[in-house]
Amino acid sequence: MSDRDRYRPVPQGRLSRLAALGQIAGGVASGMVAEGLSRLAKGERPHLRDLLLTPSNALKAAEQLSRMRGAAMKLGQMISLEPGEFLPPELQSIFAQLRSSAHFMPPSQLSASLSSAWGPDWRRHFSQFETTPIAAASIGQVHRGILSSGRPVAVKVQYPGVLQSIDSDIDNVATFLRLSGLLPAGLDIAPHLAEAKRQLREEADYLREAEEMRRFGSLLADDDRFVVPAPVEDLLRPTVLPMDFVEGAPLETLAHAPQTQRDAAMQAISELALRELFVFGHMQTDPNFANYLWRPSDGRVALLDFGAVRPVSPESARDYHLLLQATLGGDPKAVRDALMQMRYLSRAQTERYGRTLDEMTRVVLDHVLKAPEGLVDFSDRGPLVEIRERAVPIFADRALWALPAPDKMFLQRKITGLALLSMKLRVRMPLSAMLRDYA
Template identity: 75%
Template sequence: MTDRDRFRAVPQGRLSRLGALGQIVGGIASGVVSEGLNRLAQGERPHLRDLLLTPSNALKTAEHLSRMRGAAMKLGQMIALEPGELLTPELQAIFSSLGSSAHFMPQAQLGRCLAEAWGPDWRRHFRHFDMTPIAAASIGQVHRGVLSSGRPVAVKVQYPGVARSIDSDIDNVATLLRLSGLVPRHLDLSAHLAEAKRQLREEADYLREADEMRRFHLLLKDDPRFVVPLPVDELLRPGVLPMDFVEGVPLERLGTAPQAERDRAMQALAELALRELFLFGAMQTDPNLGNYLWQRESGRIALLDFGAVRPVLPESAAAYRALLRATLSGEIERVRGALLDMRYLSPAQVARHGKALDEMISTVLDHVLKAPGGQVDFSDRGPLVAVQARAQPIFLDRSLWALPSPDKMFLQRKITGMALLALKLRVRLSLVDMLEPHA
């Protein structure tokens, strides 16, 4: 898809966004019928879940979510972080494209947003403003410019109507998940949906994001591994966030860098996540790779997005510290107990699948604690494959699904994202040395 093809107006009204979701449902429904008839003709007995999660249906869903943007697209991005039991690699690749494939606002719509923020003569603030965005995601798109003072800036412009549509988008997507059968009926999602709405409202508050950017700038000012831009206060508005323009390349480019460079970058990001969890009391919980840039010559990492920063509740930090200590002890029973306390496991799962769960825990402990030379090799996917094989029947036993607290779910999103990045970059890390200071 060319940049020209990506210019589409953001649907703003409640009915227009509901209609866009209806198009997703209609497209998926026709795909389910077609695929189901095809499989029946081949003598198969298809299951609804398998028919819903075909690559063709995923492509339709990703494309429509990309057009909608907002909370609906954000939920699609979260699906892309699913670690493997629900989605095949092909489906993960499709949903992962949502990280950076949002459609752009047409320039007329963009101009109206900027005029609303800065007045009809908004161009007087700039020597240059590029109307084609350099990035586009779920909440807004980013433009490059140069202020009249000569200061290079990146300007994040929020999609119109996105903040108002958060509640209805999440309610509508939750209804689709229920109707599809992908979420077991016994699971009470009300607290998690309420927290998702709150989190996304905060992400859409650019004044708050600017505050968090300043806070992390101070927290990391003495750490030479990171670059944190500062907002342009005089042009800051609720729907427009100008900040220092930071040079760098997408973090994915690290995949072709020498081993030592990949290891250093991943260690920096992992140690930052640990400091957020146990020292800062605040964590940026969105691990989308588009939130980072890598500066190849210096090896520094630029942190670009602070909308998803959330406080770490003391009880959540204590629970993760208990899990960390249990892991370092090497005792399966302590790890299992910590996971039960956090509600990542349920007593019913332990009763029915206890042996497989203990084998999974043992595999992870051996990989972390018995790594040759203390270096955990994330290019060795053997332990992951073994864990996934044992997890599959547990995951499919949907009657036993349980959920941890909403706070832990958002923190785990970041932790899982860091683990998946380590796998993607095939790094080697001294995990025990990194974890012990926080035990």
């Protein structure tokens, strides 16, 4: 898709956003009918979920969510965070579109947003401002500029109407999920939807994000592995966040770097997550590739996004500490008990699939605790494939699905996301030694 094709106004009104979601439903429904007729003609009896999760339907949904931006796209990004072994290659590549970029605001909508924040003469603050974004995501897009003082900056501009549309977007997407049959009828997701709304409202508050940026700048001031930009205080607004422009390469480019550089960068990011969980009491919970830059010149990692920083409750820190100790102890039953305490597993699941769950846990424990030279090789996907094969009947038993406490879902998203980044970058890490520092 060329940059010219990516300019789309952000639908702002409640009805216009509902209509956009309706277009997803309509497009998917027509695709389901066509696919269903095709399979019937071949003598097959397709199931509803099989018709829903086709590559063509995923492409329609991803494209429309990318045009909408806001909470609807953010939910799509969260849902898409899965390892390749659990998604067909077609769906994996399509969902990657949601993680990488959104459409752009047209220049007129951008100028109106900046005029609202800084006044109609907003350009007087800059000697140079690039109207073509250097990045676009679910909540806002980022522009490069140079202030009149000569300071290079990156300016994050929030899409208009995003904050006001969060509740309705999430409610509407949840309705479509229920109607689709993807969620078990008895699964209570109301607390998790409420938590998602709360977190997304916080992400849309750029004053709060600037505060977290200052917090992490202070916490990491003596850690030369990281670069944390500082906000431009006098131009900071609730919907506009100017910050230092940081030079660097996309984190994905690490995939082509020497093994030692890949390992060092990913170990730094992973150790930061452990400190966030057990020391800082605040964790940046969005593991998106775009939230990091890698600097080949000095090997440092730039941290770019602090909107998804959230406090870690003492209860959650305690529960993860118990899980960490159970893991290091190498006891599958203790790990199972810890996961039940965190509500990742239900008692009914453990009663029906206890032996299988213990076998899956043993695969993970052996991979972590018996790694040659103490280095876990994340390029070895054999354990993940082995777990997937054992997990199929458990996932299929939808009546026993369990959800953890809402606050843990966002923490776990970061932890799972870092594991997937490590696989993507084929890193090796002394994981058990890293964990023992916090046991």
